[in-house]
Amino acid sequence: MNPRPPLAFVPAETRTVPASVSRMAGGQAIEAVWINQAGGTTFRIGAGTPTDRYLKYAPKGTGETDFAKEATRLEWAARHARVPEVLAVGSDESGSWLLTAALSCESAVSAQWMRRPELAARALGRGLRALHDALPVRDCPFEWSVAERLQAFEQRIAAGQRPENWSHEYSHLSIPGARELLSAPPLPLDLVVCHGDACAPNTLLDGHGNFAAHVDLGELGVADRWADLAVAAWSTAWNYGPGYEEYVYSGYGIEPDATRIGYYRMLWDLS
Template identity: 30%
Template structure:
């Protein structure tokens, strides 16, 4: 297991591949082997950029290069609770806060990072070609379909999505565990796991967040969408990005 130098670190999550996460006091260390350094450095740069905008999130405390050729990114802990840990009674207010913070994120300008649709689809093509799609990320219905057929559905719908593209600064993985809330005020206290942050269609975030609210909270996403400012979202783009996302992890 890769570990940061020094004593007092406790493993809190063992990621896939050669990535591991540790905590010591109010900081976290995310460590990777040589093959993951470029990706981890890209996440570090995104954390630093978001912190410079004033939106809530972690800050980079240190960047450590390991003798193995790997690296550790040390960040501050974000206060509060992740969205998937909130009590049911808190969820409607939390949805309104979540809509507000994504609206603020999407209104940012001068972002140096991009996630063009062409590159995301290319990633999906690579994952499908390697037969690396994780079935745990698919719905029961999609598990009955070959990943190549799901990808073909994405490719067929691509011209429509590109014709109505609305590029904004997206989180890229705006699921409930990556959004922290103050348990008392239910205001958002931070956005984490920013490895996919970049300019992309706003529906990248809207699609993932709304399906998370439905699946994890059994909630009507109406309060979230109203707070965000799109009470009647485009169902074709919601479906497109919900289908594309699970094909890009692997």
């Protein structure tokens, strides 16, 4: 499959700071560090200070508004894995936000790791394996099931999405054809607690390029491990360019499964 543009990116210019973000900063320095496809912005507040923290902000009317859902998942995952500490979650008439403590590590798509993509991709696989091994499936109260995601597919179709809106890998399919393919996941399911958005930007590395932590766990839940793996490897093409997927699989310690990779990438893209 051919790479596609990243769904989120580092802003190239100064962003307007919402009044609610300014109030929470309390006079400390504010920097916009990430913008997602839904129109939300992540701000860093107090960089280099003991109260260094990140605030995910979604203006009212954008798709990303349920930060309480993410906060609940972060708090559960924190019992077993290294994720940001939740400091606050809230909303007002202008938007909603999630405030978390900063971790002493950098995204796998920061400048230094963009220059060393092989190392970063391998760390991405190792970090995902560590997460899957650490989070207890039997105790997890959250799901990221195929059934739930198929409902999201149907909601998108009902809202007017058509094959011409899909990525070129799938735009040749009809809606009934896509529905038929998506309704037949590869079996048996190999269940773990999945990250839910295991793309390279959501993996943090230490100064030596080792896996350190995960962020953005708003979709965390029980699912087949390939629901994460297929997209984690795919994201290396979006972020680093072609040729690095194999390092994700080797870092994870698994051989690629073309059938499961193909299915879960389609499910990701269409749901």
